Amino acid sequence: xxxxxxxxxxxxxxxxxxxxxxxxxxxxxxxxxxxxxxxxxxxxxxxxxxxxxxxxxxxxxxxxxxxxxxxxxxxxxxxxxxxxxxxxxxxxxxxxxxxxxxxxxxxxxxxxxxxxxxxxxxxxxxxxxxxxxxxxxxxxxxxxxxxxxxxxxxxxxxxxxxxxxxxxxxxxxxxxxxxxxxx
Numbered sequence: 001x002x003x004x005x006x007x008x009x010x011x012x013x014x015x016x017x018x019x020x021x022x023x024x025x026x027x028x029x030x031x032x033x034x035x036x037x038x039x040x041x042x043x044x045x046x047x048x049x050x051x052x053x054x055x056x057x058x059x060x061x062x063x064x065x066x067x068x069x070x071x072x073x074x075x076x077x078x079x080x081x082x083x084x085x086x087x088x089x090x091x092x093x094x095x096x097x098x099x100x101x102x103x104x105x106x107x108x109x110x111x112x113x114x115x116x117x118x119x120x121x122x123x124x125x126x127x128x129x130x131x132x133x134x135x136x137x138x139x140x141x142x143x144x145x146x147x148x149x150x151x152x153x154x155x156x157x158x159x160x161x162x163x164x165x166x167x168x169x170x171x172x173x174x175x176x177x178x179x180x181x182x183x
Contacts, residue, residue, distance in 0.1 A: 001055075001056040001057070001086060002171065003073075003082045004059050004060065004088055004170075005022070005059075005060045005087065005088070005118075006025050006060070006089075007019075007021075007023070007062065007066060007114040008021070008024070008066065009023075010065065014145070016147055017144070017146060018092055018135075018143065018144050018147070019144040019145055021091070021156070022091050022092065024160060025090045025132065026059055029059070029167055033050065036048060043060075043075045043076050044062060044064045045062045045072040045076065046060070047059065052167075052171060057171070060076060067113045069115075070120055071117070073089075074118075074122060084126055087128065088130060089127060089128070090129070091115050091129055091131055092112065092131075092132060093112065094143070096132070096135075098156065100132075100133035101131070101159060101182050102131045102182075103128075103129070103130055103178060104179075106125050106127060128175065130182075132156075132159055135152070169181060169182075
């Protein structure tokens with residue numbers, strides 16, 4: 001089973017903020033595939049299991065708030081016995097220009113606290129990730145919790161329009177070919 005996790009913060013206050021780019025990515029796929037998410041309190045997440053191209057895929061949006069995302073991911077990984085090789089995290093990245101997509105097989109959290117929580121609780125940095133650029137702001141906290149400008153939103157919408165294709169390429173291509181296609 002593949003585990004596809006979009007990171008963000010729950011609630012209307014955070015909807016469409018830069019930090020919720022992972023949620024936005026999953027929600028774009030949700031719309032295209034007409035997925036039906038349910039809140040699962042034991043996992044502290046909204047989840048949806050779907051079969052795509054003969055593969056079981058579990059989509060997850062943790063409701064733990066960003067900094068504790070690892071709690072939801074760890075509970076799901078333990079329950080479903082998912083190998084870390086089958087996990088991919090969609091996360092915001094302030095070090096990338098707005099709308100730039102970068103795929104990585106592993107590495108540090110780069111200061112992203114949700115990713116850091118996952119790495120810490122799973123005790124490995126060998127976790128694939130789709131990093132989506134949100135650009136830098138003078139005040140990091142206000143920047144990540146702020147909304148995109150109209151021009152930024154146009155760049156983000158282009159990425160969201162491709163989310164379903166990015167997912168399908170992830171499922172179909174070797175990871176090296178997947179990275180080559182998008183990096």
